[in-house]
Ligand SMILES: [Zn+2]
């Protein structure tokens with residue numbers, strides 16, 4: 001039987017689309033990659049309060065603002 005790599009992929013992250021072999025792997029990924037943004041501010045009260053000083057975009061977190069600045073305003 002030929003080995004098919006993606007046969008074993010069992011779960012995909014709903015937030016970033018990454019694929020994982022098991023629910024446990026997905027769980028660990030979500031804890032590491034997505035939980036910080038959630039615990040920082042509950043979804044209902046999330047309002048973008050950080051404004052970029054270069055353009056008019058607003059962001060939920062300092063990390064997101066810094067990421068934006070790096071990506072969109074890098075020289
Ligand atoms: Zn993800």
Ligand SMILES: [Zn+2]
Nearest residue numbers: 052054055057
């Ligand atoms: Zn900007």
